[in-house]
Amino acid sequence: MAMPVPGLEDGTSEDPNDREGATVEETFELFSAQAPKGWRVELIDGEIYVVPPAKGPHEKIVTELVEQVIARRTDKELRNSTGIGLHLPGGNGTLRVIPDLVVAPRDSFDAPREWHAPDPVLLVAEVASPSTASRDRVLKIRAYARAGIPVYLLIDREADEVVVCSEPVGDDYTHKSLHKLGAEVPLPAPLGFSLDTAAF
Template structure:
């Protein structure tokens, strides 16, 4: 059976990596589910939300770093290449690794939705599948469309088994191996 046009990748992984290397600094490219994706430039609220999360993660777990925009290999999901908004990993974890680092040992990935037409497919569908296929223990989705945080955990066979959602302002427990509780009251300042 011949794969449908929708199932065929836009390009080879090698061509994607070359294109990403040559892209201007103002453009962030990802290769998810065989498709080229352009990440929008974050707005001020997006950045403020990320910084709020960064401060809390580092305060509660000083043994970890929350890296912004770290390029990761997601080979288990159609040889994907992603740049999550945040990658929580042990201090020094990415030292000596190339631009597209191995995701083994990453504890959590964070995405903050953007206000663009591709955010549903990219952040809510494709990345969740990619991260589960890559056995990332925790995926935190900060969804600015409905002012919620969804904590995806327990990846099994490419699907997260648990995914409770919490409104902005709630106390949000992040399960092991992250093991911290987020105070999201300040996120209400960024609700629209």
């Protein structure tokens, strides 16, 4: 659901898409600039989403995921990034998202900009929570596939499963494998290792 950023100077509590005279992109920029530290503001298919700072269980999974990628990756030039903003093509204007994890070659995000092109990205991962699950399961699959990101890893705690999406074509992935949370989950190249989700 679209939500206003708490703590805006004018104290607004209205839907950000209804701000008089402002485009969605302008409103998004305003919210991004004024969001409290730790909050994520994303623009997906013309809607602005505001996500509060992650809670402990979410961060535990992201940390474990990062550590496993570092320890098990076959290509030692790959790097993990958290908090990186991606500027994606969209069916309804551009999208701006901040995945829980981005894996890309070293130096891919050296440019001092807030939003980066997805071209070097090899894998994005999202850890779904009750407030983000519907977007992670549907909207972000379309967005990441449309951007040509080779692998989308969805760790869905609510559904108790891990989904590995690969081989993007159009606005979907042609290959999706579902695994029970707690299982060994094989990741396709260029990661090329099994993720131990028992630690999640």
